[in-house]
Amino acid sequence: MAAPVTIPIVVNGACGKMGREVIKAVAQAEDMTLVGAIDKNPAVQGEDIGEVVGCGPVEVPITADLEAALVMAQSEGLGVMVDFTHPGTVYESVRAAIAYGVRPVVGTTGLSPERLQDLAEFAEKASIGCLIIPNFSIGMVLLQQAAVQAAQYFEHVEIIELHHNQKADAPSGTALQTAQMLQGLKKTYNSPQVEETEKLAGARGSTTADGIRIHSVRLPGLIAHQEVLFGAPGQLYTLRHDTSDRACYMPGVLLAIRRILPLKSLIYGLEQIL
Secondary structure (H helix, E strand, O other), X not given: OOOOOOXXXXXXXXXXXXXXXXXXXXXXXXXXXXXXXXXXXXXXXOOEHHHHXXXXXXXXXXXXXXXXXXXXXXXXXXXXXXXXXXXOOHHHHHHHHHHOOOEEEEOOOOOOHHHHHHHHHHHHHHOOOEEEXXXXXXXXXXXXXXXXXXXXXXXXXXXXXXXXXXXXXXXXXXXXXXXXXXXXXXXXXXXXOOOOOOOOOOOOOEEOOOOOEEEEEEOOXXXXXXXXXXXXXXXXXXXXXXXXXXXXXXXXXXXXXXXHOOOOOEEEXXXXXX
């Protein structure tokens, strides 16, 4: 009897905080096979990624050669690349994966709208599924859906996102996505009540085209947190999501890997595949 076919997985950014969690989750998934672990840190090249992340040997050496790993993942036509790297390199990695026929599942944020559009066009021409997911937490999806409901009744809203101080981009992709979802209601928020003056530039945060203010906090000790505050006379409605362990993202990552196989274009946001 033939062995069941499993999904070949390449993890790009394998030794990062999120990459390590993905390695553990994939190693435990019966329908997935880890075929590549990409990391540029010269100190770990050639080491077994399973030993490095603490889940036991998986016989996959760490390498910096993404293209070679993509060739391995593409061999059975089912390959998926999970990318948790850096805003400065993710665009080239995703284009390379699509070119090799490997489906990218991307958690790295910081892609510009122009580059997202370019990747969407490239994926469609290649008929390759691509998932860009600012946040893999089911709880965050629920928060965003609740925020859209609340925005129908409130005219004033601000977003506060808090992350560890090794996060390179601000505001976070999740905060931007939340603001974009509220913009879908075609409203203008936070109409000025007084003429404001900032004694320090940026004290009131950044402002979207429709008036939503976003504030970014970066501190050691944080992981990933977001508040959406709605205000009206006599009341404050607060939605908050807190992450205490990056393992909370793994059900979303595994779901995205399984759902991407039949896709033929780029999809943005976990809520689109639930």
